[in-house]
C-alpha cells in the first residue's frame with residue numbers, strides 16, 4: 001500500500017478519550033448511559049418515596065419539582081437514548097458487514113458532545129438548583145419570571161449540547177447504512193435492528209433540529225431578554241408547545257423503534273424461525289416514522305385548538321395503531337410453532353409484547369380527544385408513557401443487552417441472575433404502573449408533590465412505591481451480574497447462542513479492531529442462517545485477504561466538546577452579578593463564551609488542515625492475530 | 630475504508646475528483662443529510678417568524694423598518710456569489726487550480742459584502758429605530774431568523790477562506806476536492822435560505 005504511517009497506539013485512559021472505534025464508542029455510550037440511567041433511577045426512587053403516603057414531607061415541593069424534571073429529562077436524553085446508541089454502535093456495523101461506521105471521527109464527537117451536555121445538565125444540582133419546569137419546560141412556567149434560578153438554563157444549554165451529539169450520531173448511522181453495506185447486503189436483506197436504527201436515525205435528523213430551535217428561543221428569552229414566549233411583549237407560549245411536541249412526539253418513536261428492532265432480532269433467534277412478515281415489518285417501521293411526524297398536537301388537545309384540529313390529530317394518532325398492530329402480530333406469528341428457548345434475552349423480548357400492547361391501548365384511549373380532557377395531566381398519562389417507555393423500550397434494552405453482551409464483551413451474562421432481574425423488574429414494573437391507571441382515573445394529578453389522605457389514593461400509592469423498589473432490586477441484580485461477569489475471563493464462541501442468524505455472529509466475540517478480516521458476501525436475508533442451512537460454517541468472503549485501512553485515533557472530539565461545555569457555562573452566567581470583579585469581567589463580557597467557542601473552532605480547523613491518512617493493518621498482522629485467537 | 634482503494638492522492642485526477650474516493654462520496658452524502666437537518670432548523674425559525682411577525686408590541690413594524698433598496702442589493706450580491714461558486718466548481722472539474730482559487734476568492738468577497746450590508750442594516754435598526762432583540766416578539770424572531778442566516782454566511786466565509794489556504798498548500802487532490810465541493814453545496818443552501826428570507830421577511834413585510 002502506498003503510505004506506511006507510523007501509528008500512535010494510545011493506552012489506558014488516553015485510548016478511551018481518543019478512540020474512534022465504533023465498538024469502543026459503544027462501550028463509552030453504555031457506561032455513560034448506564035451512569036445517567038442510575039442517576040435517573042435514584043431520582044425516581046426519591047419521587048416514589050415522597051409519594052408513598054399522604055402529606056409526606058420527605059422532600060420539599062421545590063425539590064420534588066426538580067426531581068421529576070431531572071428524572072424525566074435524564075432518563076430520556078441521557079439514559080435510554082445513549083444506551084440505544086450503544087447498541088447501535090456495537091451491532092449495526094457488524095450486521096451490515098462493515099469494518100466501521102461512515103464517519104468514525106464524528107462518531108466520537110457525537111459521544112463526547114452528548115456526554116458533556118449531560119454533565120452540564122447534572123451540574124445544576126450543585127450549581128444553584130436543578131431545572132424544575134418539567135421535562136417539557138412549558139412556558140410561561142419555564143420563563144424567567146416563574147423559574148428565576150439557572151435551573152432551566154442548565155436544561156436548555158445542556159440538552160442543546162447533548163442534542164448536537166444525537167444529531168451527529170443520526171447522520172453518521174444514516175450514511176453508514178447507505179454506503180457501508182457488504183456486497184449482497186441489499187436494503188431488503190438488512191436485519192430488522194439495522195432497519196430500525198436506520199429509520200430512527202432519519203427521525204433524529206428531522207426531529208432534533210426543531211428542538212434545537214426551541215431551545216435557542218427559550219434560552220434567548222431567558223438570557224437575552226427576547227420575547228418569543230412573553231405574552232406581554234407579543235410573544236406566544238403556545239408556540240413553545242408546538243415546537244416542543246413537533247420534536248417530542250417523533251422522539252418517542254426514536255425511543256421505541258430501536259426496541260422494535262431488538263425484539264425482531266431476538267425473537268426469531270430463540271424461536272429458531274425466520275421473522276414472520278419481514279417486508280411488512282420494514283413497511284410498518286417506515287409508516288410509523290412517517291405518521292409519527294403528523295400527530296404532535298395530541299399532546300395539546302386541552303389547550304383549545306378547536307374541534308377540527310383535535311379531530312384530525314385524533315385520527316392521525318389512532319392510525320399509528322395499524323402499523324404497530326402489524327408488528328405485534330408478526331412477533332406472535334414468529335413465535336407460533338417455533339422451538340422457543342426462554343433465555344433471559346428472550347424472556348424480556350416476550351414480556352415486551354403484552355406490556356407494549358397495554359401501553360398502546362391506553363395510547364389510543366388518550367388519542368380520543370374528548371376523553372383526554374379527563375385523562376390529561378393525571379397519573380393515567382404517567383402510567384401510559386411508562387408502559388411504553390419502561391414496559392416497551394427498557395424491556396427491549398434489557399433484551400438487547402443480554403443478547404449482544406457476549407458479542408460486545410466476550411462473556412455471557414449469568415442466566416440465573418438474569419432471570420432474577422427479569423422477574424423482579426417485570427413484577428415490580430406492573431406493581432408500580434398498573435395501579436397508576438386507576439389513580440389517574442380517580443383524579444390524582446401528575447406532578448403533584450403530595451396529596452391529602454382519605455381520597456382512596458393512599459394504598460395504591462403505597463403499592464406503587466413498593467413496586468418501584470422491586471424494580472430497583474432488579475436493576476441492582478443486573479449490576480451485580482455485570483460485575484461478576486466482567487471478572488471472569490473472556491472466551492465465548494463466535495455464535496454463543498448457536499442459533500445466530502445475522503453477520504455479527506460470524507466473527508469473534510469481541511470482534512477484532514477491523515471486525516471482518518474479509519468482508520463477507522451476503523446471499524440472502526439472515527445471511528449467516530442461510531449459510532448454515534447450506535451446510536457452511538462460515539461466510540463466503542467477498543474479497544481476498546488484504547491490507548486494511550483504519551482511521552486514526554484523535555483527541556479533538558473530546559476537546560471540541562469541552563469547548564462547547566465551557567461556552568455553554570459562559571453563556572448561562574453572562575448576565576449574572578458577580579462580587580468578584582475578575583469573574584464579572586470574564587463572564588459579563590462573554591470572554592468565557594468566546595474562549596469556549598474558540599477551542600471548538602480551532603479543533604475544527606486543525607481537523608480540516610491536517611489530513612487523517614489513517615493507518616493500515618497488513619495481512620501478516622492479520623495472520624498473527626488469527627494464530628493468537 | 631475499502632482495503633483495495635485506488636490511490637489518487639498522487640498522479641492524475643479524475644474528472645470529478647470529489648467523488649473519486651469512498652471517503653469523498655461519504656462526505657458528500659453526509660453533508661446532504663446534514664442539510665436536511667438544516668432545512669428543518671430554518672423551517673422552524675421561519676414558522677416562528679410567521680407566527681410572531683405582526684406582534685410588534687408598539688415598536689417599529691416591518692413596513693416602517695425595511696429598506697428594500699439595500700435588501701435588494703444584498704440579495705443580488707448573494708445570488709451572484711452562488712454563481713461564482715458554480716464557476717469555481719466548474720474550474721475544479723477542469724483541474725484549473727488558479728481559476729478555482731480566483732472564483733472562490735470572489736465568492737468570499739461577495740459574501741463579505743453581503744455580511745457588511747447586513748451588519749450595517751442591523752446597526753441602523755438598533756441605533757436609529759430603537760429596534761433591538763428585546764423590543765417585541767417580532768424583533769426577537771426577526772433577529773433570530775436573519776441572524777442565524779448571517780451566522781451561517783460568516784461560517785461559510787471563514788470555511789471557504791480556510792479551503793483557499795489549503796488549496797495553496799496542498800493543491801487540488803482527491804482529499805481537498807470533496808471539501809471544496811461540500812462547501813459549495815453549503816453556500817448554495819444558505820443562498821436558497823436567503824431567497825426565502827427575502828420573500829417571507831422583507832417582501833411580505835412590505836406588502837402585508
Ligand code: HEM
Pocket residue numbers: 041044045047048068069071072073075076079080133134135136382386389390394432446447448468471
Ligand atoms: C425505574 C423505574 C421508574 C419509576 C419508578 C418512575 C417513576 C416516575 C414518577 C413517579 C414520575 C413522576 C410523575 C409525576 O408526578 O408527574 C415519573 C415521571 C417521568 N418518567 Fe419515570 N420512572 C421510571 C422510569 C422511567 C424511564 C426509564 C423513563 C424514560 C426513559 C421515564 C420517563 C419519565 C418521564 C418523561 C416523566 C415525566 C417527567 C415530567 O413530568 O416532566 N421514567 N416517573
Ligand SMILES: [Cu+2]
Pocket residue numbers: 248249252295296298299
Ligand atoms: Cu405523542
